[in-house]
Amino acid sequence: xxxxxxxxxxxxxxxxxxxxxxxxxxxxxxxxxxxxxxxxxxxxxxxxxxxxxxxxxxxxxxxxxxxxxxxxxxxxxxxxxxxxxxxxxxxxxxxxxxxxxxxxxxxxxxxxxxxxxxxxxxxxxxxxxxxxxxxxxxxxxxxxxxxxxxx
Amino acid sequence: xxxxxxxxxxxxxxxxxxxxxxxxxxxxxxxxxxxxxxxxxxxxxxxxxxxxxxxxxxxxxxxxxxxxxxxxxxxxxxxxxx
Numbered sequence: 001x002x003x004x005x006x007x008x009x010x011x012x013x014x015x016x017x018x019x020x021x022x023x024x025x026x027x028x029x030x031x032x033x034x035x036x037x038x039x040x041x042x043x044x045x046x047x048x049x050x051x052x053x054x055x056x057x058x059x060x061x062x063x064x065x066x067x068x069x070x071x072x073x074x075x076x077x078x079x080x081x082x083x084x085x086x087x088x089x090x091x092x093x094x095x096x097x098x099x100x101x102x103x104x105x106x107x108x109x110x111x112x113x114x115x116x117x118x119x120x121x122x123x124x125x126x127x128x129x130x131x132x133x134x135x136x137x138x139x140x141x142x143x144x145x146x147x148x149x150x151x
Numbered sequence: 152x153x154x155x156x157x158x159x160x161x162x163x164x165x166x167x168x169x170x171x172x173x174x175x176x177x178x179x180x181x182x183x184x185x186x187x188x189x190x191x192x193x194x195x196x197x198x199x200x201x202x203x204x205x206x207x208x209x210x211x212x213x214x215x216x217x218x219x220x221x222x223x224x225x226x227x228x229x230x231x232x233x
Binding site for chain 2: 034050051052053055056059060081092093113116117118119120121122123124125134135136137141
């Protein structure tokens, strides 16, 4: 398990490859990369600042990764989340999961992202032509997280 | 003593990133503490928001969470990472 919260950029391809190199028993690696878009809620976005709660952020990501490891037979899991100033096109978040077979890796990766979006203490503040604005939480993100609580 | 922290839009609205309250015994739950802050009036009304989130000792919790001396609590708007 590897959790990183950092201001530095990262290379999603290198992270994905590293997840496999660690273990020849791995049959499947799934990676998700979230990027800064240049458009949101009807306005052009020139960049953003990501605030977080140092300490709680790392703890909550660790807890989410641990829960994924309890639910699925994962061989490895990595979460990288950037904070601070970000420009359109830059990767914000990487979640990589590896497993012997694909389904566990797919499901665990989706689970981690759904929980991260609703439980990890990050807040986006976007730059628009009208000034800066805080991004509001989405109901669809809540619904996505709740689907993992049904079974 | 209880340490309280505010984040993101709340921190900006309050003009404050945190404070220490010395009367921990007055607050049985996190909601008691919130009511105390709301009673300050003005900008503090932001803590009445429906989608307010809170944490006790860096773990998400509900407003019904019991409080104890030495706790660290935080109030913040809906998280928007990822």
